[in-house]
Amino acid sequence: xxxxxxxxxxxxxxxxxxxxxxxxxxxxxxxxxxxxxxxxxxxxxxxxxxxxxxxxxxxxxxxxxxxxxxxxxxxxxxxxxxxxxxxxxxxxxxxxxxxxxxxxxxxxxxxxxxxxxxxxxxxxxxxxxxxxxxxxxxxxxxxxxxxxxxxxxxxxxxxxxxxxxxxxxxxxxxxxxxxxxxxxxxxxxxxxxxxxxxxxxxxxxxxxxxxxxxxxxxxxxxxxxxxxxxxxxxxxxxxxxxxxxxxxxxxxxxxxxxxxxxxxxxxxxxxxxxx
Numbered sequence: 001x002x003x004x005x006x007x008x009x010x011x012x013x014x015x016x017x018x019x020x021x022x023x024x025x026x027x028x029x030x031x032x033x034x035x036x037x038x039x040x041x042x043x044x045x046x047x048x049x050x051x052x053x054x055x056x057x058x059x060x061x062x063x064x065x066x067x068x069x070x071x072x073x074x075x076x077x078x079x080x081x082x083x084x085x086x087x088x089x090x091x092x093x094x095x096x097x098x099x100x101x102x103x104x105x106x107x108x109x110x111x112x113x114x115x116x117x118x119x120x121x122x123x124x125x126x127x128x129x130x131x132x133x134x135x136x137x138x139x140x141x142x143x144x145x146x147x148x149x150x151x152x153x154x155x156x157x158x159x160x161x162x163x164x165x166x167x168x169x170x171x172x173x174x175x176x177x178x179x180x181x182x183x184x185x186x187x188x189x190x191x192x193x194x195x196x197x198x199x200x201x202x203x204x205x206x207x208x209x210x211x212x213x214x215x216x217x218x219x220x221x222x223x224x225x226x227x228x229x230x231x232x233x234x235x236x237x238x239x240x241x242x243x244x245x246x247x248x249x250x251x252x253x254x255x256x257x258x259x260x261x262x263x264x265x266x267x268x269x270x271x272x273x274x275x
Contacts, residue, residue, distance in 0.1 A: 015059060029059040030114050030122035042128045044098045046212065047135060050128060052094045058116040065115045072108045072125040072130075074101040098130040100212030100272055106130040137210045137270035141252070145265045147184045152260075155179035158197070158246040169196055177246075178239065180231075186263045188255045189231040197244040197246075198224035200238040207236050207250050210270050219245035231265065247271035 033055040056063040068081040146152035153164035155176040167176035176194035200222040253266040
């Protein structure tokens, strides 16, 4: 009987140590059990989601904080979740969403880190493979921007293009990825940015068949500028920050009212932020 309990104790201890990083040499008082296991490498398509079930244990009172981060060659390191608790929580679920990139596949490493109330830590890694697919980007039409002098919305963010605002007077001005610079009658319209966004006017780009990989490839290989002057109907403009595309817009109409009352620029937008 004593031998039986000894074997059970050894097995439990081995499982506890294996619950943290498989090659971790320093034992921890905290343990994370993450499913899928380290031996599994899930494959998900762009836009799909992968569920991770995480069970948490500690030899102290409770696990106080968990952080989940990802690393890949395209997006670099990103913190995806950072949660704290004030008492015992035995488990949680984490959903990873595969973002679009300009490549056929992308290897992603997820790192789960935990801290308990006594300061002990544990770290567990999981891998997955993101596969690209040719999915047409969804369009948001009917976006209207007005002359700045009108006091009406003249700016938008790429992440939420439908919620336009006035970049000079709104508290949202810090996220004015794009605004129009023009006189009241819109005789000349220039697209500018308050967030150092870049623009590529590319009227031969296939807007109707735009996909995330195609948009990113054209944007990255084009000459990106800080502003687009003399905007015209049917202009197609790719937008983003740095070398990363965030969307493409098409100018559907420009209404020029010499009195300024009805002047506006009407656009449609296909973005990557919500994909």
